[in-house]
Amino acid sequence: MEYLYSLDGISEEQLDSGFFDGWPNPPSRANFYRILQNSTYVWLAVDKDSNKVVGFINAISDKVLTAYIPLLEVIPEYQKQGIGSELVDRMLEQLKDYYMVDLLCDADLQGYYENRGMRVTTGMMKRNYNQQSGKAL
Incomplete structure (x- = not known):
């Protein structure tokens, strides 16, 4: 497994289709790629054999005081192998100098x-489930 902290060299086609398992209305692959592009920080787990992204975590930050981690996903066939924990640990290490990580x-x-x-x-939270697949362009 290779862990990357940017999308450099990663294309939309490398995003495995197994993400957002169980979501009734998941983001399209294009919207998923936009989520990653628009994140302040991202860590990716890439299977070296298939060159597919099989796990990710992202964070949104003001780059001064706060960061929020909205998503951690590992596709089902790669779960229970420590990938999610590795992604969380790497993200928390990257965010260690922020006052607030939520x-x-x-x-x-x-x-x-x-x-x-x-x-x-x-x-507290609010969810607009009719927008679960992503805001239209």
Whole structure:
């Protein structure tokens, strides 16, 4: 597995189709690529044999004080191999100088992030599920 911190040399075609597993209305591959392009920080897991991106984490930041991690995804056939943990660890290391690093996750995932050095807290959210596939251009 190769871990990259930018999209340099990565094309839309290298994004495996297994991302957003279980989402009823996932982003298209083009919108997925735009998500990565528009992120402040990104880490990618690339399978050296297939040259496909099989995992990613992204962060959005003001580059001064705060960062937010909206997505961590590893395609199902690559899960349980430590890829997600490696991506989280690399992102948290990159963000270590920020005052505030936040993310939202389901309660059953809180222990996973606690093991990566994060704390459970409360928060608020709003979801527009009719826009789950992405904002139109």
